Amino acid sequence: MSAPLLEVDNLSKHFGSGSAPVRAVDGVSFSIAKGETLGLVGESGCGKTSLVRTLLRLNAATAGHAMLDGVDIAQAKGAELRAMRRKMQVVFQDPYQSLNPRMRVDRLLSEPWALHPGVLPRAQWSTQIARLLEAVGLRPEHALRYPNEFSGGQRQRLGIARALALNPSLLVCDEPVSALDVSVQAQVINLLARLRKERNLAMLFVAHDLAVVRHVSDRVMVMYLGRIIETGPTEEIFSAPRHPYTQALLSAVPTPDPTLRGKRRRIVLQGDLPSPSNPPSGCRFRTRCWKATDKCAVEAPELVAHGNTNLLTACHYAETVPDLA
Amino acid sequence: MTEISGTAPARKASRVKWFARALAGDPMALCSVIWLALVLVLILADTFGAFSGSRIALKARNLPPFDFTQDWRLWIGADSLGRSLLGRLAEAALTSIGIALLTVLLSLVMGTMLGLVAGYFGGPVGSLIMRISDVVMGFPTLLVALVGLYLFGPSVTNLVIVLAITRMPSYIRVARAETLEVRERLFVDAARVFGGGPIWIIRHHILPIVAPTMLTLASVNVAMVMLFESGLSYLGLGVQPPAVSWGLMIAQGQGYLSSAWWLGFFPGLAVMLTTMSFNLLANWFRIVNDPSQHWRLIRRKR
Amino acid sequence: MSPKILLRRTALAALALLALMAATFFLVRLTGDPVNLYLPVDASQAARDAMRIQLGLDRPLVVQFFEFLFNVLRLDFGTSLWHNRPAMEVVLEALPRTLALGAIALALAFAISALVGVIAAANAGSAVDRLINVVSQAAASVPDFWLGLMCVLVFAVNLRLLPTSGFGGPAYWVLPVVCLMARPFGMLVQIIRGSMIEALNASYVRTARAKGAREGRVGFVHALRNALLPAVTVTGDLAAQFAGGGGVVEVVFGFPGIGKLLIDGILRRDFAIVQSSIFAVAVVIFLINILVDILYATIDPRVRVE
Amino acid sequence: MTLLDIRDLAVSFDTAAGRIKALNGVSFSLQRGEVLALLGESGSGKSVTASAIMDLVPNPPGAIDGGSITFDGANLLDLPHRERRAICGTRIALIFQDALAALNPVYSIGWQIGEMFRIHHKKAAGEIEGAVIDLLDAVGIPDAARRARQYPHEFSGGMRQRIMIAMAVALEPDIIIADEPTTALDVTIQAQIVDLLNTIRKRSGAGMIFITHDLGVVAELADRVAVMYAGRIVEQASVYELFADPRHPYSIGLLASQPRIDVATSELVPIPGSAPNPADLPSGCAFRTRCPRAKELCAQVVPILADAGPGRLTACHFPGNAA
Amino acid sequence: QSDLVTVVVTDEPKSLDPCDTDLSNNARILRNNVTETLVNLDPANGAVLPSLATEWRQIDDLTWEFKLREGVTFHDGSAFDAAAVVAALARATNPDIGCEVGLATLQGNTFTGEAVDATTLVIKTGTVEPILPNKLSALDIGAPVTPADAKTREPIGTGPYALKAWSAGQSVALQAFDDYWGDKPAIANANIVWRGESAVRAAMVDTGEAQIAFEIAPQDATSANDIAFPNAETSLLRIDQAIAPLDDKRVREALNLAIDRDGLIGTVFNEGATKAMQVVLPSVFGYNPDIPVWPYDPDRARALLDEARAAGVPVDTEIVLYGRIGIYPNSAESMEAIQAMLLDVGFNARLEMMETTPWLEKLIGPFPAERQPSLLQTQIDNTEGDAVFTLPNRFTSGGNTSTLADPSVDDLIARASAATGDERQSLFQQAFANIAVEAINIVPLFHMVTIARVSPDLNYVPDVQAGNEIKLRSISYK
Numbered sequence A: 001m002s003a004p005l006l007e008v009d010n011l012s013k014h015f016g017s018g019s020a021p022v023r024a025v026d027g028v029s030f031s032i033a034k035g036e037t038l039g040l041v042g043e044s045g046c047g048k049t050s051l052v053r054t055l056l057r058l059n060a061a062t063a064g065h066a067m068l069d070g071v072d073i074a075q076a077k078g079a080e081l082r083a084m085r086r087k088m089q090v091v092f093q094d095p096y097q098s099l100n101p102r103m104r105v106d107r108l109l110s111e112p113w114a115l116h117p118g119v120l121p122r123a124q125w126s127t128q129i130a131r132l133l134e135a136v137g138l139r140p141e142h143a144l145r146y147p148n149e150f151s152g153g154q155r156q157r158l159g160i161a162r163a164l165a166l167n168p169s170l171l172v173c174d175e176p177v178s179a180l181d182v183s184v185q186a187q188v189i190n191l192l193a194r195l196r197k198e199r200n201l202a203m204l205f206v207a208h209d210l211a212v213v214r215h216v217s218d219r220v221m222v223m224y225l226g227r228i229i230e231t232g233p234t235e236e237i238f239s240a241p242r243h244p245y246t247q248a249l250l251s252a253v254p255t256p257d258p259t260l261r262g263k264r265r266r267i268v269l270q271g272d273l274p275s276p277s278n279p280p281s282g283c284r285f286r287t288r289c290w291k292a293t294d295k296c297a298v299e300a301p302e303l304v305a306h307g308n309t310n311l312l313t314a315c316h317y318a319e320t321v322p323d324l325a
Numbered sequence B: 001m002t003e004i005s006g007t008a009p010a011r012k013a014s015r016v017k018w019f020a021r022a023l024a025g026d027p028m029a030l031c032s033v034i035w036l037a038l039v040l041v042l043i044l045a046d047t048f049g050a051f052s053g054s055r056i057a058l059k060a061r062n063l064p065p066f067d068f069t070q071d072w073r074l075w076i077g078a079d080s081l082g083r084s085l086l087g088r089l090a091e092a093a094l095t096s097i098g099i100a101l102l103t104v105l106l107s108l109v110m111g112t113m114l115g116l117v118a119g120y121f122g123g124p125v126g127s128l129i130m131r132i133s134d135v136v137m138g139f140p141t142l143l144v145a146l147v148g149l150y151l152f153g154p155s156v157t158n159l160v161i162v163l164a165i166t167r168m169p170s171y172i173r174v175a176r177a178e179t180l181e182v183r184e185r186l187f188v189d190a191a192r193v194f195g196g197g198p199i200w201i202i203r204h205h206i207l208p209i210v211a212p213t214m215l216t217l218a219s220v221n222v223a224m225v226m227l228f229e230s231g232l233s234y235l236g237l238g239v240q241p242p243a244v245s246w247g248l249m250i251a252q253g254q255g256y257l258s259s260a261w262w263l264g265f266f267p268g269l270a271v272m273l274t275t276m277s278f279n280l281l282a283n284w285f286r287i288v289n290d291p292s293q294h295w296r297l298i299r300r301k302r
Numbered sequence C: 001m002s003p004k005i006l007l008r009r010t011a012l013a014a015l016a017l018l019a020l021m022a023a024t025f026f027l028v029r030l031t032g033d034p035v036n037l038y039l040p041v042d043a044s045q046a047a048r049d050a051m052r053i054q055l056g057l058d059r060p061l062v063v064q065f066f067e068f069l070f071n072v073l074r075l076d077f078g079t080s081l082w083h084n085r086p087a088m089e090v091v092l093e094a095l096p097r098t099l100a101l102g103a104i105a106l107a108l109a110f111a112i113s114a115l116v117g118v119i120a121a122a123n124a125g126s127a128v129d130r131l132i133n134v135v136s137q138a139a140a141s142v143p144d145f146w147l148g149l150m151c152v153l154v155f156a157v158n159l160r161l162l163p164t165s166g167f168g169g170p171a172y173w174v175l176p177v178v179c180l181m182a183r184p185f186g187m188l189v190q191i192i193r194g195s196m197i198e199a200l201n202a203s204y205v206r207t208a209r210a211k212g213a214r215e216g217r218v219g220f221v222h223a224l225r226n227a228l229l230p231a232v233t234v235t236g237d238l239a240a241q242f243a244g245g246g247g248v249v250e251v252v253f254g255f256p257g258i259g260k261l262l263i264d265g266i267l268r269r270d271f272a273i274v275q276s277s278i279f280a281v282a283v284v285i286f287l288i289n290i291l292v293d294i295l296y297a298t299i300d301p302r303v304r305v306e
Numbered sequence D: 001m002t003l004l005d006i007r008d009l010a011v012s013f014d015t016a017a018g019r020i021k022a023l024n025g026v027s028f029s030l031q032r033g034e035v036l037a038l039l040g041e042s043g044s045g046k047s048v049t050a051s052a053i054m055d056l057v058p059n060p061p062g063a064i065d066g067g068s069i070t071f072d073g074a075n076l077l078d079l080p081h082r083e084r085r086a087i088c089g090t091r092i093a094l095i096f097q098d099a100l101a102a103l104n105p106v107y108s109i110g111w112q113i114g115e116m117f118r119i120h121h122k123k124a125a126g127e128i129e130g131a132v133i134d135l136l137d138a139v140g141i142p143d144a145a146r147r148a149r150q151y152p153h154e155f156s157g158g159m160r161q162r163i164m165i166a167m168a169v170a171l172e173p174d175i176i177i178a179d180e181p182t183t184a185l186d187v188t189i190q191a192q193i194v195d196l197l198n199t200i201r202k203r204s205g206a207g208m209i210f211i212t213h214d215l216g217v218v219a220e221l222a223d224r225v226a227v228m229y230a231g232r233i234v235e236q237a238s239v240y241e242l243f244a245d246p247r248h249p250y251s252i253g254l255l256a257s258q259p260r261i262d263v264a265t266s267e268l269v270p271i272p273g274s275a276p277n278p279a280d281l282p283s284g285c286a287f288r289t290r291c292p293r294a295k296e297l298c299a300q301v302v303p304i305l306a307d308a309g310p311g312r313l314t315a316c317h318f319p320g321n322a323a
Numbered sequence E: 001q002s003d004l005v006t007v008v009v010t011d012e013p014k015s016l017d018p019c020d021t022d023l024s025n026n027a028r029i030l031r032n033n034v035t036e037t038l039v040n041l042d043p044a045n046g047a048v049l050p051s052l053a054t055e056w057r058q059i060d061d062l063t064w065e066f067k068l069r070e071g072v073t074f075h076d077g078s079a080f081d082a083a084a085v086v087a088a089l090a091r092a093t094n095p096d097i098g099c100e101v102g103l104a105t106l107q108g109n110t111f112t113g114e115a116v117d118a119t120t121l122v123i124k125t126g127t128v129e130p131i132l133p134n135k136l137s138a139l140d141i142g143a144p145v146t147p148a149d150a151k152t153r154e155p156i157g158t159g160p161y162a163l164k165a166w167s168a169g170q171s172v173a174l175q176a177f178d179d180y181w182g183d184k185p186a187i188a189n190a191n192i193v194w195r196g197e198s199a200v201r202a203a204m205v206d207t208g209e210a211q212i213a214f215e216i217a218p219q220d221a222t223s224a225n226d227i228a229f230p231n232a233e234t235s236l237l238r239i240d241q242a243i244a245p246l247d248d249k250r251v252r253e254a255l256n257l258a259i260d261r262d263g264l265i266g267t268v269f270n271e272g273a274t275k276a277m278q279v280v281l282p283s284v285f286g287y288n289p290d291i292p293v294w295p296y297d298p299d300r301a302r303a304l305l306d307e308a309r310a311a312g313v314p315v316d317t318e319i320v321l322y323g324r325i326g327i328y329p330n331s332a333e334s335m336e337a338i339q340a341m342l343l344d345v346g347f348n349a350r351l352e353m354m355e356t357t358p359w360l361e362k363l364i365g366p367f368p369a370e371r372q373p374s375l376l377q378t379q380i381d382n383t384e385g386d387a388v389f390t391l392p393n394r395f396t397s398g399g400n401t402s403t404l405a406d407p408s409v410d411d412l413i414a415r416a417s418a419a420t421g422d423e424r425q426s427l428f429q430q431a432f433a434n435i436a437v438e439a440i441n442i443v444p445l446f447h448m449v450t451i452a453r454v455s456p457d458l459n460y461v462p463d464v465q466a467g468n469e470i471k472l473r474s475i476s477y478k
């Protein structure tokens, strides 16, 4: 097997210093192969965005490495950095915030080329802009509008078009559809899926909507309080999760089928997510876990395979709950 | 592409139309614009020599206003040296507004730049900028004015520089605060991901967002500087004869309040109306730039 | 505010004060030599030189500066050339008057503009609102000294209702307070009106209405407290400005406050007075800022004093 | 028994882009003890409907242009302001989407909940504190006595929503209108809140209008569903019927476009195009520009909400089952 | 309230030390109210009148003897005697204290007092001092308890009023002194307050807040209660005649001819002002009545300029008019008018109005060698009644405000200062003529007047000394 496109090793990101830093990301390791889509789910505040921003070098990592195509993201300089920037692009959550409201679409889309002279001669910009717009399902004449003249879904398409301008090999999507309307969400998801196929894009797909993640990803990673607690192939995670948190998470998602009402086994977790600046000792989930024992308070579980499965689970008492789905 | 680019002027025209409509929706702003246009006409008339005939004529000293049998230049009276008060007001308008605009422009440009740097980079340079601006803020403007005028001689240029320096901290603060906020916005992050450096980001992403706020602040400041200049001139620390500003006219006219009220009254009124106009326009501008307030400017048609 | 934060802020303020005093020291000395001003025109060159030596002005500026710093550390601010007594003593006589004047003006301005601002915001767009807007804009735009002169003309000279100027019983305070109030009043009405309109559109106000609260309660209990925050900031800034003296207004009314003292000090090259007033005012401003922060935190529990 | 009956409600707003017709003749009714889900995408007018019921449409820029809201036999729109206010909170209560914004940041939550009693003079001053603590207990906030003294920013999102709920049920209203109460919450918290709402509603027997665009929550909670599009109700049916057999092309599209957690979907079927500009709605049926079935008639005649089988209504010229 | 009179002046006194009465702000309060001098000058003709000294004579060139009044006590009860005068004199001339009197009037000579007995005083001078009594009219005598090495804020004198309180920034209150040696004043209390604005001062008399207001600007002097009195000041422009083109006499003459003095009187200057031909008033010893007043002749001025231009004088060089803000009422307007007049005859004149300190730098030498040709707005006062108090410092080559370096003038002034009687008078008259006509070092403007507004129910007529003295004891209610 060839080397993975992105390899993350024990990456941490802590905010603030002093006695109780916010441990937004705490020793996370994973990798993404070329053309693969990795879904990342977790509740609000568990560190998804922090992880993404660290990968994009918008935050400096506190510890650990992330290598993109063999280049350490944090260390890259000069030409290496520029090459890295071209390879990895991002689509942000909020389509209203991620486009500069004072830039016309043609300038928005050509900004990457202006920043990477030599990628595309200026003469070809306008044709390329038209092509990009078409690729994301917009029309060439949209190039002369301002972002506020677009709907949310259209804006998200603009964001995607812009991310594609440099023809990256890895697209990092931080909740690209969660700000969109249900009917528009489907359009964007389909668009991403199509582009991924056409361009052999690898994706890190962050979302908290499990249904969306299930639909999009090849592999899924579940995060809780800055740690990865379970990871594995999408189908396996959704059909037979082993971590209690994943189980609870899946069961909490309401099924759009009124006939199933009251028939599913639902696990309603008690309490809120603990503060990431003062995470529980041992297993971080233990404060809301119905299986927690004294051991969980002392010993942090490793992310390992439990039994005959492709899943890696960080739980001392990992087991499947067969009748979940 | 031609048929697409053809729409650009049309968009511009519609923007002008929208502004005109928004202006029509705010009678106060409309009045302000009319008043400022009037002042502009007066200034132009003066520069083209309409008042050049108004020399010192001690015989016409303190000629009262509203005597329409006189030359039109004397319709609002003559000053203590018999010069046309209207002409003096025109000349003073150029100084007063000129000083205010230049001051504001200078402090706007410098303050915004420093604020952007302080806000975007932070760190020791940022704190240094902020501390210096704190210290400047701590000074009585009078002292700074005096030092500047003493060191460099009393001239309009020096007054502008001095006032600009004392006004700068407010721009620095606002620009910094805005920058701090804007630099956390997602589109700035996006630009960084594309490889945009600080200069690029400040120029293309932060400045355009910060600019309207700064312009609003500037138009409020035009008003403030005008008041300030008149105060300084009143104390004898601002514009000095033979130059003339509205503030100086008030100062000189105050001696005549009981005998020739028009000498101090009209320049006072001019300061007030002009200041008010700039304040009102600032308000209007703020609303125009805030989509959630737009409806205020559009009359409800039923 | 915890003592630790207070300590930190005090330390920072002390540093800033040091910079301010240093800048003041050099700036005033750039405005020229006081000796000519203090000696009769006929005084001989020898007498001028003697005075320079006596005042220590003949020594290098740096030496003078360090002596000045040393004296400041001992809270010795020198002797006023003009008043011929310790400068700080003169300043501490004038400062309380200015503070009282400013406090009265600001408090009145704040109270009245809160009321007027709420009325305007509640009737946004109506004739009342427009009237309030015009009046407050005019108040914010009127040159205070001009207003002062006009007030003297009308109320003192023509109507004989109030004394023209000076310092004394309550009657003497009316006109200075009114003139000083005009601008804060205008500004605060604008601000409170704006933030009230915003607050009245806020979600929590909808909640209050949904709870069944009457408009008066919605406006004064729910919206106003939130809307006051920007007004408090501006009032703090104004208070800081006023601490430096009502400047021109004090001159017009012959009000013996710190503003007049400072202007006179500057015009008379009374270095000790200028330095002491700036020092005293800076300290007051520091205290005002802390006060404003505390007030802020009292109004809005989200704000933590740093 | 019909508790609330809304007929042809029309609301408009003045905006820079011109006059927006936010509601274009909304009609639905709510029975006692029933949960009606108001489903529809962003901007379809769900919140405006709630505002109109609660007399919260800001005027200006908004205005109620017509229709009626009949509650307990009286048309609310005819009542004087003062009487409507008296109904708010006591008989109809509203829970907002963004609890952080909806709670006044400068008052403690105990004060804000207690205000319900003070405004409507329902309890003596001495009893209020105890009542507030009981309410907080009831919505599952531990350590209620201490937390009542805290401010909204000191609570997590789920807690704040619980506080909103406590406030809404304080005076045991007949109707609770919940405007997307769980949209801003995480799934695990959302599950808690949905559970809580269910429990409380069952206990008090209040009717509920549950506004959302989350099909899952609807399936979990609602008895009946009204689907909104561009300021109109386009379909009304019992929850079972709607999910099993949507008739309006918009409802069909809505159901087909959402990925499901319980089954692996290979391809989603999105509704083409985007929501129309409310200032410039298409003539006739507002959905026609995105509708696969649109014919000439749709551009000319506005379809009315008509009977389409027992207990269900559809506003479409060409209703039918999903293809 | 008939036992109180309130006087409003422009500024707070700088000091109330008896030895600082050379400043009129201080003198107005103290002189002959709180403290007294050995002799006074007659406001009408400048003659020396007895006060604390009853008689005096010059024993020899360097020695004078004064007989002091008996039975005079200071406000603190101590007796007035020769020792007190000796102490006051020593104090006034002590350079360490920096007394105004010592630095101005008494400068340039040494004075040693000697108490022969309680009422007999001998003063020895370093050089001959022909007009010692005039000089001593400026020396106020404070009580012996006045600190010898520092200034005081609480003067104790022998005058009809004692200081009651000085509320800094607000007012000075005086109270009649019961044991005064002369006639008791009619009004028991006096308040001196100060306001910067002329209009306010004038209004205060109308409103009854004050009974006397000084320095009312011409435009505020609109009522019958406004009394103009000459204030011993003469306004002028000093010509810096060392710098071209002002080094040319034709140019300086043109300056004088260009100014329409009649036009300025009654408009910018008060009607009561009189055109001046020299820098002192007729009442001053040494005044020359024969110097002609400059006519207004702009054509002649233009002709002179053309002539000078033809002779190669750079008459088109920019000449700066240095004005001082507020030196007298309407000072800026007068300079604007003068600038316009100069421009009219073809001068390239630029006006620069300055604050006092920078103006003083222009006034007082030494002057930098590289400087622009300039005219300086100034005024000269002479309250001591003798030309020697005006001339040496201002018009001799050694004078620190002089721009004239003419050995013949120097010699004239030196000789006049040492002379007495008619010789003195004629020498001074020659000097004045020389300065005004031959050298044309000045553009004399006006003998100035001050306007005081006096409440109609008050008996008070300000005289020429009212700029320096408010003779409170002469005031009474009608």
Ligand SMILES: Nc1ncnc2c1ncn2[C@@H]1O[C@H](COP(=O)(O)OP(=O)(O)OP(=O)(O)O)[C@@H](O)[C@H]1O
Residues within 6 Å of the ligand: A015, A016, A022, A023, A024, A042, A043, A044, A045, A046, A047, A048, A049, A050, A051, A208, A276
């Ligand atoms: N700049 C920052 N400074 C301090 N703390 C931060 C910062 N950014 C994030 N955090 C904290 O780090 C934790 C993780 O935040 P992060 O935004 O990565 O979560 P998330 O999983 O993306 O949440 P969401 O689903 O809400 O986007 C949170 O507790 C957050 O408060």
Ligand SMILES: Nc1ncnc2c1ncn2[C@@H]1O[C@H](COP(=O)(O)OP(=O)(O)OP(=O)(O)O)[C@@H](O)[C@H]1O
Residues within 6 Å of the ligand: D013, D014, D015, D020, D021, D022, D040, D041, D042, D043, D044, D045, D046, D047, D048, D049, D058, D061, D062, D213, D278
């Ligand atoms: N105060 C207002 N001013 C102008 N337009 C408004 C106002 N309130 C609502 N609207 C308009 O009314 C329409 C309906 O809005 P509404 O808030 O009811 O939508 P919604 O269905 O609740 O959407 P969401 O799911 O986003 O909450 C929208 O087009 C909106 O722009």
Ligand SMILES: [Mg+2]
Residues within 6 Å of the ligand: A048, A049, A050
């Ligand atoms: Mg996130």
Ligand SMILES: [Mg+2]
Residues within 6 Å of the ligand: D046, D047, D048, D179
């Ligand atoms: Mg809504």
